[in-house]
Amino acid sequence: MKYTLLLFFILHAISSAAQIVIPxxxxxxxxxxxxxxxxxxxVSAPDTSTFYLTLLEKEVLPTAILHKSRFxxxxxxxxxxxxxxxxxxxxxxxxxxxxxVRASGKEGFFYAVxxxxxxxxxxGSGVAFPCTAITDRxxxxxxxxxxxxxxxxxxxxxxxxxxDMLAMLKMNYFHWHLTDGLGWRIEIKRYPELTAxxxxxxxxxxxxxxxxxxxxxxxxxxxxxxxxxxxPEIDMPGHAEAALSAYPELSCFQDSVIxxxxxxxxxxxxxxxxxxxxxLKQVVDEVCGLFPSPYIHLGGDEAPKDKWNECPDxxxxxxxxxxxxxxxxxxxxxxxxxxYLKEKGRKAVFWGDVVRHGNYPLPDNVVIQWWNWxxxxxRALKEAQKRNLPVICNTNYYTYxxxxxxPWKGYEVNRTFDIRDVYLANPSYLPADTxxxxxxxxxxxxxYGVTENMLDGRLFPRILALAEQMWHPGELKHFDAFYxxxxxxxNWFEKQGFVYGPALKNENTNHPE
Ligand code: ACM
Ligand code: ZN
Numbered sequence: 001m002k003y004t005l006l007l008f009f010i011l012h013a014i015s016s017a018a019q020i021v022i023p024x025x026x027x028x029x030x031x032x033x034x035x036x037x038x039x040x041x042x043v044s045a046p047d048t049s050t051f052y053l054t055l056l057e058k059e060v061l062p063t064a065i066l067h068k069s070r071f072x073x074x075x076x077x078x079x080x081x082x083x084x085x086x087x088x089x090x091x092x093x094x095x096x097x098x099x100x101v102r103a104s105g106k107e108g109f110f111y112a113v114x115x116x117x118x119x120x121x122x123x124g125s126g127v128a129f130p131c132t133a134i135t136d137r138x139x140x141x142x143x144x145x146x147x148x149x150x151x152x153x154x155x156x157x158x159x160x161x162x163x164d165m166l167a168m169l170k171m172n173y174f175h176w177h178l179t180d181g182l183g184w185r186i187e188i189k190r191y192p193e194l195t196a197x198x199x200x201x202x203x204x205x206x207x208x209x210x211x212x213x214x215x216x217x218x219x220x221x222x223x224x225x226x227x228x229x230x231x232p233e234i235d236m237p238g239h240a241e242a243a244l245s246a247y248p249e250l251s252c253f254q255d256s257v258i259x260x261x262x263x264x265x266x267x268x269x270x271x272x273x274x275x276x277x278x279x280l281k282q283v284v285d286e287v288c289g290l291f292p293s294p295y296i297h298l299g300g301d302e303a304p305k306d307k308w309n310e311c312p313d314x315x316x317x318x319x320x321x322x323x324x325x326x327x328x329x330x331x332x333x334x335x336x337x338x339x340y341l342k343e344k345g346r347k348a349v350f351w352g353d354v355v356r357h358g359n360y361p362l363p364d365n366v367v368i369q370w371w372n373w374x375x376x377x378x379r380a381l382k383e384a385q386k387r388n389l390p391v392i393c394n395t396n397y398y399t400y401x402x403x404x405x406x407p408w409k410g411y412e413v414n415r416t417f418d419i420r421d422v423y424l425a426n427p428s429y430l431p432a433d434t435x436x437x438x439x440x441x442x443x444x445x446x447x448y449g450v451t452e453n454m455l456d457g458r459l460f461p462r463i464l465a466l467a468e469q470m471w472h473p474g475e476l477k478h479f480d481a482f483y484x485x486x487x488x489x490x491n492w493f494e495k496q497g498f499v500y501g502p503a504l505k506n507e508n509t510n511h512p513e
Contacts, residue, residue, distance in 0.1 A: 017488045021118045022464050023170055023471035024485075025136035033131040035094050036123070037076050042067045044075035045109070051225040052079075052110040060116050063126060077101070079109050088172070088227075089137035094119070094129045107227045111136070111170050118492065139432055142392060142439025143470035144173035145463070148402075150180025150235070150242075152446035153199070153209040158455070160222055165459070165498060167226035169467035174223055175297060175441060177233045178211075181241035181260050185210045186232070188286050191279070193246035201242045201259045206451050216290050231349065232291045235299030236280055237269040237333060244269070250276045252311035262410060262447055266304035271333040272313030281340050288344050295367065298337050301351035303330060324358065331360030338363045352380025355387065362387065367438060373397045373427050374415075390438035393428035397421075399466060401458050402445040405502045409448040418505045419486065422465040423479050429469045442466045457501025460493060461486045 019030050041064045045053055048068040056077070057066050072078045075098070082102035085091070090108035092115060093100045101112040115134060120127045145166045147154070154162075163174055178186045184198030187210055199210035211219070223230045244250060244267055245257045252270040270276050287296060305326035308314040318329050331354065338348035342365040349367045356379055368384035373395035384391045396403070398421045404411050405418050428440050444450070444458060464486050468476065476482070483503070490500055 017492060019119070019130050019132070020485045020489050021115050021134075022485060022489055023467040024474075024477070025115065025134045026473050027135045028132060029134075030130045030132045033096055035096055035098065035129045035131060036126065037061065037064060037098075037129075039063075039126070040065045040067065041077060042069060042075045043077045043079070044069045044072040045079035046070070046081050047106075050106050050109070052106060052113045055110070056113045056116070060113060060120050061127060079103070079112075086137055088141075090115075090134075091136070092116070092132065092134040094132045096131060099129065107172075110167075110227045114168055114170060117168070118489075137473055138170070138471055139473040140437070140439040140470050142173060142441075143171040143467075144175050144231070144392065144394075144439065144441035145169075145171055146175035146177055146233075146394070146441060146443040148177045148180065148444060148446040148450075149183075149185050149211075150177050150239070150446075151182045151202075152204070152206050152450060152452075153183060153185060154206075154452055154455075156211070156215055156219065158452050159219055161497065162455070163219070163223045163226060163228055165463075166228055168496065169463065170471045171467065172228055173231055173295075173439075173441070174228050175231045175233060175443075177235070177443075177445075179233070179235050179243065179299075180239045181264050182207055183210075184242040184246070186216065186234070186287070186290075187212045188283055189213070190282050190286065191247065194243055194283075197246040198242040201245050204449055204451075206449075213286075213290060220291060229293045229295075230291055231293050231295045231297050232287055233297035233299055233349075234283060234287060235301070236337070237271055237330065238301065238303030239264050239299060240269050241265060241267055247279070250279055252307040252314060264302050264304075266306040268303050268307060270311060270313055271308065271329050272311055272315070272317035277333075277336065280337065284337070284340060284344075288341075288346060293346075295347045295349050296341055297349040297369070298334075298341075299351060300330070300334055300354040301371070302353065305330075323360075327357035328360055330354065331358055331362070334366070335360065335362050338366045341365060349392065352376075352384070355380055355383035355389070362389070364389075367392060369394050369441065370428075371396055371400075371443075378427070385436045389436060391436050392438050392441050393430060394441040394443055395426070395428045398426045399428050399440070399442040400445060401442055401462055401466075402447060402450055404458070405505050411448070416505070417462075419462045419465050419483065419503045420479060422462050423468075423476070423482060426466075426469060432473075440466070440470045456499045460498050460500045461490070461503050464489075464493075 077099040079101045083104050085104045088107040090103040090112040092112050103109045119129050182202040184194045188194050195210040220230050241259045248254045308326040334354045341348040347365045352370045367390045369392040370380045371394050398417050403415050
């Protein structure tokens with residue numbers, strides 16, 4: 001009787017949530033039977049020390065005793081090298097006798113384990129898996145999530161949780177916004193005041209603090225284990241009030257700096273002073289030493305030119321370099337900093353603002369992150385394509401997850417959206433063969449005090465639609481079917497520690513914003 005009830009429970013659960021994987025695999029078939037591993041599970045893999053086996057042990061088979069072996073014969077779970085598969089792709093076969101995973105590298109194996117996490121069903125005395133055949137691969141090779149640690153400081157544990165989430169959703173880049181008007185969060189040994197002062201210019205309890213270089217190295221390693229590259233962003237020349245509070249001599253008029261509670265001011269790094277350019281290059285030196293990422297983000301967004309228009313040094317630079325105006329000076333500044341990164345073999349990512357004015361030539365290592373859909377439509381995308389520069393699509397409609405579902409503080413109704421908007425009307429969801437398309441990103445800015453306890457509710461469940469658009473290589477399923485998956489999977493995501501906020505605007509919900 002007990003056994004029959006247990007079987008009923010397993011089959012029922014298998015017919016629903018345990019067969020749903022988000023983001024959806026390219027192809028998934030189940031036959032209704034199950035695989036129930038014993039208390040002791042033998043696993044074979046090409047390299048038994050890799051992190052995906054740790055993840056398997058911790059997140060998929062937490063109560064089993066795992067024996068790792070390099071030999072496949074008789075293993076219950078077999079990871080097999082298959083060089084015919086594309087990077088990050090995998091196949092997964094669960095049969096009543098065991099599990100076979102094939103991939104051409106650790107990324108594919110890692111994503112297969114992430115899928116197994118979602119398939120595994122807790123039976124109370126162990127786990128069961130629906131017998132399933134999955135073929136899966138990416139849609140976009142660049143899939144990112146950004147967190148704003150400039151305006152709000154998050155604890156290292158929270159950063160790691162964010163990285164865990166990206167990995168769970170098969171994203172491969174963590175864009176870490178480390179500096180803004182309200183805080184400079186990265187320790188730079190050569191310029192200690194950046195953090196001694198610049199990390200403490202805001203007044204909120206969760207706006208105090210910075211990441212030491214040791215913590216940053218630890219986070220970069222933590223992310224690498226999870227197949228995630230950390231892209232640091234040092235925003236320049238704007239959004240720099242925290243840095244300029246520490247070193248006012250780097251601004252145009254060396255005057256006192258007002259740190260904005262929200263938004264940004266016209267106090268920006270002075271591009272006409274050699275000392276400022278030298279300072280920024282020295283910062284970039286340390287940043288490159290900490291982050292092995294091929295991409296380094298240097299901001300470039302929302303840099304008002306009021307001060308540059310008045311500054312004798314900026315105006316002299318415009319004349320010396322035969323530039324037309326202050327916008328052109330920012331283009332020169334962009335090219336100068338990108339060129340510096342090029343010498344180091346890195347690509348330089350900038351927000352789309354840097355291609356929205358004039359035609360100043362930029363080096364070929366520049367990557368454009370298109371964001372300002374609300375203000376400028378697809379101008380930055382089109383300009384980048386004209387210059388043959390790769391584009392990361394991260395439009396504020398609908399990939400800015402700080403925009404709430406309902407008006408909140410500075411977010412009026414025209415800056416709200418729900419999961420249906422993301423799924424059906426996201427301008428960033430472009431065909432994979434769009435010229436110059438590098439990939440897609442989503443951002444969680446922390447304007448108006450998005451504190452740590454609010455992160456999950458802003459991210460979930462809307463980020464599931466974004467993960468689907470980044471990863472799933474086929475046509476998107478009907479929204480109602482996807483939304484049903486999202487609801488069915490709610491318990492599972494919440495069990496992983498990610499509590500859903502509201503999903504639909506018209507949903508009657510008690511969720512806090
Ligand atoms: C941005 O939202 N200022 C990139
Ligand atoms: Zn100046």
